[in-house]
Amino acid sequence: MQVEQLEILDFLRARPPFADLPEEALQRLAGAIDVRYYKAGERIVDFGEPAAFWHLVRSGAVEVYRRNGTLYNRLTEGGYFGEFGLLRYGRVRFPAAALEDSLLYLVPGEVFAELFEHHESFADYVEIEDRTRLRQVMSRREESNDLLSATVDTLVGRPAVTLPSTASARELAQRMTEEGVSSLLILDDNPEVPELPQLAGIVTDRDLRTRLVAPGLSYDTPVAGIMSRGVVSVNHNQLVFEAMLAMLRHNVHHLPVLKNQRPLGVIALSDIIRYESRNSLFVVGSIFRQQSVDELAALVPEVRACFARMVGEDASSHMVGSAMAAIGRSFKQRLLELAEAGLGPPPVPYCFLALGSMARQEQLIVTDQDNALVLDNRFEPARHDAYFKALATFVSDGLARCGYSYCSGGVMASNEKWRQPLRVWERTFGDWIERPTPESLLNAGIFFDLDGVWGRVEWAARLRELIARKARGNSRFLACMARNALLRTPPLGFFKDFVVESDGRHSRAINIKRRGTAPLADLVRVHALAIGSMSINSFERLKDIIDAAVLPLGRGQDLYDALEFISMVRARHQAESLAAGEEPDNGIDPEKLSEFERKSLRDAFLILGNAQKFLKYRYQPGRAN
Amino acid sequence: MLHLGDLKKTPSGARGRRRAAETVPDWPARFAELAACVRDPRLRAFYAAGVLAGDTALHEVPLVALDVETTGLDPARDEIVSIGLVPMSTRCIRSSASRYWVVRPRAELQPESVTIHAITHAQIETAPDLGAILGELLPALAGRVVVVHCREIERRFLDVALKARLGEGIEFPVIDTMELEARLHRQLPRGFLARLFGRQPTPVSIRLADSRERYCLPRYRAHHALTDALATAELLQAQLAHRFSPETPLRELWL
Numbered sequence: 001m002q003v004e005q006l007e008i009l010d011f012l013r014a015r016p017p018f019a020d021l022p023e024e025a026l027q028r029l030a031g032a033i034d035v036r037y038y039k040a041g042e043r044i045v046d047f048g049e050p051a052a053f054w055h056l057v058r059s060g061a062v063e064v065y066r067r068n069g070t071l072y073n074r075l076t077e078g079g080y081f082g083e084f085g086l087l088r089y090g091r092v093r094f095p096a097a098a099l100e101d102s103l104l105y106l107v108p109g110e111v112f113a114e115l116f117e118h119h120e121s122f123a124d125y126v127e128i129e130d131r132t133r134l135r136q137v138m139s140r141r142e143e144s145n146d147l148l149s150a151t152v153d154t155l156v157g158r159p160a161v162t163l164p165s166t167a168s169a170r171e172l173a174q175r176m177t178e179e180g181v182s183s184l185l186i187l188d189d190n191p192e193v194p195e196l197p198q199l200a201g202i203v204t205d206r207d208l209r210t211r212l213v214a215p216g217l218s219y220d221t222p223v224a225g226i227m228s229r230g231v232v233s234v235n236h237n238q239l240v241f242e243a244m245l246a247m248l249r250h251n252v253h254h255l256p257v258l259k260n261q262r263p264l265g266v267i268a269l270s271d272i273i274r275y276e277s278r279n280s281l282f283v284v285g286s287i288f289r290q291q292s293v294d295e296l297a298a299l300v301p302e303v304r305a306c307f308a309r310m311v312g313e314d315a316s317s318h319m320v321g322s323a324m325a326a327i328g329r330s331f332k333q334r335l336l337e338l339a340e341a342g343l344g345p346p347p348v349p350y351c352f353l354a355l356g357s358m359a360r361q362e363q364l365i366v367t368d369q370d371n372a373l374v375l376d377n378r379f380e381p382a383r384h385d386a387y388f389k390a391l392a393t394f395v396s397d398g399l400a401r402c403g404y405s406y407c408s409g410g411v412m413a414s415n416e417k418w419r420q421p422l423r424v425w426e427r428t429f430g431d432w433i434e435r436p437t438p439e440s441l442l443n444a445g446i447f448f449d450l451d452g453v454w455g456r457v458e459w460a461a462r463l464r465e466l467i468a469r470k471a472r473g474n475s476r477f478l479a480c481m482a483r484n485a486l487l488r489t490p491p492l493g494f495f496k497d498f499v500v501e502s503d504g505r506h507s508r509a510i511n512i513k514r515r516g517t518a519p520l521a522d523l524v525r526v527h528a529l530a531i532g533s534m535s536i537n538s539f540e541r542l543k544d545i546i547d548a549a550v551l552p553l554g555r556g557q558d559l560y561d562a563l564e565f566i567s568m569v570r571a572r573h574q575a576e577s578l579a580a581g582e583e584p585d586n587g588i589d590p591e592k593l594s595e596f597e598r599k600s601l602r603d604a605f606l607i608l609g610n611a612q613k614f615l616k617y618r619y620q621p622g623r624a625n
Numbered sequence: 626m627l628h629l630g631d632l633k634k635t636p637s638g639a640r641g642r643r644r645a646a647e648t649v650p651d652w653p654a655r656f657a658e659l660a661a662c663v664r665d666p667r668l669r670a671f672y673a674a675g676v677l678a679g680d681t682a683l684h685e686v687p688l689v690a691l692d693v694e695t696t697g698l699d700p701a702r703d704e705i706v707s708i709g710l711v712p713m714s715t716r717c718i719r720s721s722a723s724r725y726w727v728v729r730p731r732a733e734l735q736p737e738s739v740t741i742h743a744i745t746h747a748q749i750e751t752a753p754d755l756g757a758i759l760g761e762l763l764p765a766l767a768g769r770v771v772v773v774h775c776r777e778i779e780r781r782f783l784d785v786a787l788k789a790r791l792g793e794g795i796e797f798p799v800i801d802t803m804e805l806e807a808r809l810h811r812q813l814p815r816g817f818l819a820r821l822f823g824r825q826p827t828p829v830s831i832r833l834a835d836s837r838e839r840y841c842l843p844r845y846r847a848h849h850a851l852t853d854a855l856a857t858a859e860l861l862q863a864q865l866a867h868r869f870s871p872e873t874p875l876r877e878l879w880l
Contacts (some may be wrong), residue, residue, distance in 0.1 A: 005720050007845045007852050035718035035855070037842070037862035059843040077843075101866075103859060108716070320658040 008033050011058060015078050015403035016595060017125030031441050032111040038098035045092045051085035053106040057595060060102025061495070062092045073602070074099065074495040078595065083126050086112055099193050115153060152257050153236040154241045155272070156265035160256065162187050165200050168221040169212050169226060172203060177565035181255040185263050186227045199263055201227030204254055233258050234267075241319055244272050248284055248326035263448060287330040293338070297401040301328055303580050304403075307365045317567035318539050319364075325361040328404065329354060331454050332371070335398040336454045337612065339391045346391070347384045352454040355411060359451035360521065361537045362567070365574045366584050369396065369404040370411045370446055372418040374459045379421045388419050411446055422459055426466055433470045435481040444481065444570035448529070449536055465536055472532040473622065481529065485522035486612050493602035497591045502609075512573065513586040516566040520608055523615055524559065527551070530619070538563055551614070559611055562604035568596060651870060651878055652676045652798045665791045667746040667763050674767035676798060679876030683865065684715045686875055688800070689769040690858035691779055692850045694744065696730050700781045704730035705755060706744050709767060709851030709860045713772070715865055718858045724765055725851045727752040731789075764799065774833045774857045776801040798879045802860045805878070806831040809868070836860055840867070 009030040012018040018026060035058075038044055044055065047067050055062075057079045059566060064073040064081050072094055085092045086109050116123045127474035162185045163172055176184055183204040187197040203223055209225040211217075232250045234243045236259040243255055251270040283299065284305050290296045306327070311319045338354055355370035357363050373392055375384070392413035400406050413419055420428070429447070432440040448467055452460030471477060491499045491510055500505035510516075524538045524545070539560060546556035573592075574584035593601065653676055662670035663751040678685055690711045697703035708725045712719040727744060729752045773779045778800045797847040830836075833856055834847060840863035844855045865871075869878070 002726075005723060005851060005855060006849060007843075007855065009722065032721050035720050035859060035862075036716065037859055037866055039863075039866040042866070060841055101863065103842055207850075358776075 005030055005033070005178045007458040008360065011105075013373050014391055017122050021115070021122050025115065025296045029107065029111060029115065034106045034108075036104050036106060038104060039101075039300065040100050042098045044096040044098060044104065045082065047092055047095045049092050050080060050557050051090055051092050052109055053067075053082060054080065054086055054112040055082045055096070055111065056080045056105040056107065058103040058105050060104075061099040062096055062104070063104055065100045066094065070513045071492065071500075071502065073493060074282045074500055074504075076496055078119050080126065083112070083116075087116065126575075149325055152234050152240055152255075152267060153239050153259070155240060155243075155267045155269070156236075156257050158265060160185050160263035160265045162263060163223060164189070164197075165222065165224040167223050167285055168219065169208070169217070169223060170219045171189075171273045173208060173219075175583065176205070181265050181266075182268065185256055185266065186223050187263070196261060199231060199256060199258070200224070201229045201235065201255060202231050202256060202266075203227045229335055230608060231256060232515070235259070236264050238442045241273065243267060244301065245322050247272065247328065248323065249329075249503055250289065251284065251330075257621070283327055284330045286336050289328070289332060291338075293335070293398045296334060300403045304365060308578050311568075311571045317571055318537070320571050321357075321360075321362040321364065321567065323356075323535075324363040324365070325358050326365075328358050328363055328367070329451075330403050331399060331404070332395060332453050336391070338398075342388060342394070343390055346455075347434045348378050348386055348396045350375050351387065351452050351456040351459040352395070352413065353460055354451045356446050359449045361535050362517070362521065364567075364571050365403075366586060367404060368407045369399045370407050371413050371453075372411070372450075373413040373420075374425055374456070374463070375455075377421045377423050379550070385416075385419070389414070389416070392419060409446075413445075422462075427466055430465060430470060433474055433477045434475050441480055441484045445484065445525070449521075450527065451536055464536075467529070468532040468534050471529040475619070478526060478530050478619045479550070479621040481526045482615050485519065485526050486616060488514055488519040488522070490519065490605035490608045490613065493605060494593070494598045496592045497589075501591055509587045509589050511586050512566065512570045512588045515528045516605070516608070517563065517570060519612070521561065523608070523611055524563070525620065526615060550618070551611075553605075555611065555614070562607040565600055566608075569593075569601060649876070650759075650796075650798075651679075651871065652879070654679055655796065657768055659796065661689075663793055665793060666796065667759050668787075668793065671763040671767045671795075676768075677770070677875060679879070680874045682872045683869060683875060683878070684871035685808055686714070688713045688715075688772050688858075688861075689766055690718075690772040690854040690861070691766070692773065692853035692857060693779055693782055694848060694850045694853075695778070698784045703782075705782050705786055706730055706749065707850040708762065709854040711848070711851070711854045712765075712769070713858045713862070715862070715871055718855070718862065720855055723855070724761070726758050726762070728755040728758060729753065754790075755786050756764045759787075759790075770875065771797055771799045772802065772857055772861050773799050774802045774836075774853070774860065776804070776880060800861065800878045801880060802836065802857055802864060803831050803833070804880065805861075805864050805868075806836045833857065833860065837863075840864070 004027065009026065012021075012026055012030055018029070021029070025498070033056075034053075034622055038060070043060065048337060052133045056077050057077055059077055061078065062075045062081065062347045063071060065074065066072045073079075073081070081094065081096055084094060085520060105409050116126070135326070147333060158181075159181045161175065161181050163175060165186050165188050167186075169177075172184060183202055184204060185199060186201045188200040190196050201224070203226060207226055212219075212221065217226070232246055232252055233256040234246055246255060246412075247253065247269060255267050257264045257267055271505045283302050286302070287296065290299065303324075307320065307324060310323060315323075332352060332354065340346065351374040353359075353372045353374060355372060357367060358370070373388060376387065379385075396406065396412050396414040405414065411418060431448075434442050436444070448471075450460055450463060451461075452458070489502070491507070492502045493500050495506070498508065500506060521538050524541050527550055528541040529534065531544060531548040531550060533541050533548075535541045535544050542556055542560050542563070551559075553577075569588065573586075574578060577584035590598065656672045656676045660669055660675075663669050663672065664725065692709050693705045694707040695705050697704050705728060707725070709723065709725045711723045727748055729749050731754075771779070780797070780799060784796070788794040798854065806829075810831060837856060837860050838844070840860065842856075842859050842863060845852050847853060847856075849860055865873075
């Protein structure tokens with residue numbers, strides 16, 4: 001006879017990971033549970049003893065330790081422990097003791113194994129390997145998001161309409177009208193491979209208006225004369241999300257889709273908007289239409305709304321970060337256009353650099369401006385600097401008006417120190433790598449994530465190449481960077497409404513950027529520098545790192561998931577603050593986290609902590625890398 | 626257990642001074658005696674299973690937490706409607722081996738008791754008479770020391786119920802978690818300072834829920850025989866953990 005212990009059943013029914021179990025499984029579990037009371041300080045299980053039970057904390061508090069006696073986790077009502085030993089070794093791996101007087105529910109090992117075997121969501125939830133659990137969380141999120149999984153060919157509604165570049169403007173207009181399309185691809189003969197004509201350009205309705213009709217050209221003008229060249233295109237198997245980013249980055253509204261180098265079709269902004277209701281594209285579009293700093297500053301609510309929508313619709317942190325960076329980039333570009341319009345053309349060419357999180361495309365809503373100017377080598381301070389100072393100050397003040405607060409460390413182009421000719425930058429970066437000092441290491445952390453935003457953006461690529469080349473084999477520099485990357489450590493996890501530090505102390509809140517995303521980005525940067533990766537985005541760097549196999553198998557993916565999860569918690573927190581009418585920040589109050597978020601965040605912190613240990617070991621000074 | 630008020634009127638006057646009004650029988654001898662003279666074979670088997678000697682260390686004692694719900698507080702008039710029991714030891718509460726019965730009282734079910742233990746007329750209609758489950762109940766208790774919260778209810782109701790059905794009653798040793806609380810909180814001499822300042826000590830409640838709270842045990846809903854038996858079992862483990870050792874002899878606890 002199965003007797004229902006109602007209190008046990010009710011306890012299980014109310015909480016994860018049991019709440020989702022079917023009723024009969026719940027009843028079987030409740031009926032199989034035994035109970036034991038432990039006095040504060042009493043040992044519950046010792047390392048190496050046979051693992052007989054899975055323990056649920058019904059009341060009180062329990063501490064779980066590593067074998068060497070350091071704190072591994074602290075659990076309270078609803079927490080559980082012992083799964084690791086049961087599933088893997090049949091022996092207790094993590095000793096545990098009662099921190100307070102505690103009542104524990106004991107689930108016999110075979111009952112736990114049966115649940116684990118037959119109920120996938122339960123297994124996912126309690127899966128002992130912290131990183132595996134996080135992976136499952138992340139992959140479920142990815143699956144649920146169309147933009148991340150759909151490829152561009154699913155958006156191509158009809159085959160590409162094409163014309164040879166020798167056709168006339170009139171033929172072009174007739175063809176577009178017949179086919180009812182707003183853009184048309186222009187192909188050139190390929191003398192080497194005749195059956196594979198090359199994509200030479202694209203003509204849109206707007207091109208006909210601005211390049212043919214407005215200047216009053218003849219309708220017989222060859223299309224080669226009015227088309228846009230250097231067309232940005234995407235491959236048929238790229239993600240819709242990547243297509244969106246390409247449009248944002250290049251500010252274009254039509255993207256040819258190629259398959260085996262042949263045009264498959266064209267996707268337009270409207271096609272993506274059908275998928276992407278978040279309208280970050282619209283925000284970017286309207287940025288370029290504003291005529292003054294005041295008008296730009298008036299867009300801040302729209303930017304915030306766009307951010308909140310993306311977060312609310314479960315976009316990945318990579319998508320949110322990229323979209324927000326694209327918006328920030330557009331603000332800079334438009335401000336520079338306005339600056340040049342006011343100050344006149346620059347006396348020598350320049351490149352405006354974005355640094356830090358914006359360069360990495362990991363920008364959220366709370367962000368300060370890190371930027372710098374690379375000037376042409378002909379730059380003469382006495383003759384030219386007044387212009388660039390005015391330009392940089394205009395941009396920096398404008399950005400501050402648009403919600404990008406001034407950099408507290410003064411890393412801005414308005415600071416004379418960070419307006420230098422290209423050769424000076426090259427020398428500076430070389431010095432930082434060859435003769436690292438505490439200060440230059442700090443700078444390297446900011447400046448080595450750089451992206452060209454405006455002007456001679458190829459100089460940014462040149463500087464990145466130089467960094468990649470010089471840092472790669474320099475084990476002393478890498479060891480210094482690694483040591484620097486260990487200065488900020490993650491907390492251990494959560495207990496009741498507190499953050500638990502690794503030494504057992506409690507804190508009231510956690511700065512999720514300083515303790516989470518920033519140390520992760522630092523860590524990823526060191527590995528990326530070590531393998532000479534040219535990527536700037538942390539996720540892309542991680543892909544390079546995984547390919548280069550510098551990390552133990554699987555750890556790269558773990559870091560990927562950890563970064564994604566911590567970033568999302570941070571983004572969600574900021575979105576919630578916006579919704580509540582509060583000024584968003586990076587401080588997380590554990591009380592506001594769901595049980596699920598706490599658990600997954602803890603997993604992510606563990607992964608980060610372990611990765612930091614590995615970093616220390618991997619880049620020891622003097623070690624050949 | 627169904628008791629709401631104080632039990633001041635119980636014959637043993639159980640509260641304060643421990644055992645002043647109650648002598649603990651020599652249980653092994655008493656069981657041997659009863660085994661020899663009872664007529665009912667189920668009772669004879671129960672006594673024949675014997676009982677451990679009083680000097681047995683607690684951790685060697687098989688225990689069973691017991692709770693009954695009744696139609697009222699008067700054993701002469703009221704009857705048992707449900708019985709819950711949970712086997713246990715000092716190390717583990719075997720809630721997975723719990724037993725629970727609803728039985729049909731011969732007396733009328735009072736509406737007010739229904740509101741307390743939530744066992745309805747319909748449930749009782751189909752339930753067996755207590756006499757019919759003795760063949761299961763007595764073996765589940767045999768060889769174990771019974772743990773209750775407030776011994777008067779369980780002991781007296783079972784005794785009366787058996788007398789009514791078999792013509793002979795039942796006796797057994799118990800560990801009473803309420804009495805253990807009373808020993809701690811009701812028997813302490815008033816402190817010197819308290820006497821000096823003439824303060825009245827605040828009376829400490831020894832009811833099950835309040836006692837549990839003092840040991841940081843979770844709040845359970847009361848008045849379900851099985852839940853109350855589990856709650857009593859947990860309370861005893863907490864009391865043992867805080868105030869006794871596994872080597873404490875049984876005689877220090879049982880009554």
